[in-house]
Amino acid sequence: MHQAKHLVRDTLLVLLGNLILAFGVAVFAVPSNLIVAGATGIALIICEFIPVNYATVVFVINMVMLLLGFIVLGKKFAAGTMLSSLIFPFFLAMFEAIPQLQHLTSDMLLSAIYAGLFTGLGCGIVFRVGYSTGGMDIPPIIMNKKLHISLGVCVYLFDVVVLLGQSFFTSFEGILYGIITVFITAIVLDKVTIFGERNLQVLVISAHHEEIAEAIFKEIDRGCTFVNVTTGYFHDQQKAVLCVVNNREYPVINDLVMEIDPTAFIIGSEIHSVKGRGFTLPNIDLDKQIRDHVS
DSSP: OHHHHHHHHHHHHHHHHHHHHHHHIIIIITTTTOOOOHHHHHHHHHHHHSOOOHHHHHHHHHHHHHHHHHHHHOHHHHHHHHHHHHHHHHHHHHHHTOGGGGGSOOOHHHHHHHHHHHHHHHHHHHHHTTOOOSGGGHHHHHHHHHHOOOHHHHHHHHHHHHHHHGGGSSOHHHHHHHHHHHHHHHHHHHHHHTTTOOEEEEEEEOTTHHHHHHHHHHHHOOOOEEEEEEOTTTOOEEEEEEEEEOTTTHHHHHHHHHHHOTTOEEEEEEESOOOSBTTTBOOOOHHHHHHHHHO
């Protein structure tokens, strides 16, 4: 039942992401003749040299990338990519069939900005649930997974290469507007993929680690881990308190530590993904755990 709910949620988010992506392309990019990136951009370049059908080239690229995604990223990823590959053209045709949407603005700069915003938002929603919009989205995801390079940066680099490839067949001004779109897409994409997952990892080095840990348990209901540390100058062995809190809880834990030990050394590091009790799983009953441990 739980898996079924997740599947329905992920499917709806993939549909929503493709809907937003298609809106940005059909309403802002295409009417303004902005150069495009991804599989579409590669197909345009190939068609300049080889007299083949444009749609056929896009289909071949998508199928090759789908196979690559299946091999490297797994069956779930390939299934989500297949859904995007089928539904995106439908949404694109739907928006293109509405004449009123084709003339929302004649300003090239506004079109470039909003094309980037909607493209980044749409792709980000799809990427966030572990799927892809298909085509040339797959190589950046593989680079992000294998090389741990920011997903937005990977997408940006691939798109810039494709855009530069089209520079031989379009105006210099068109290239500049296209780069603006790609740059905005990369920024929005990164923001969407980490939205709501920004927390702080706090490390407290203090001789009063037991008291600090107990205060964190009682006052903000967060778990802690003791970490063995060695001081750099005297080489003393002691323990540090490690915990993860959200942004609102950080000032509270800072005040708690300062009340207990004003000389404590506190390090706060921003992190973007936390899984486990208190975040993606329910909190545990600490009092019950203590009673069970004692008994």
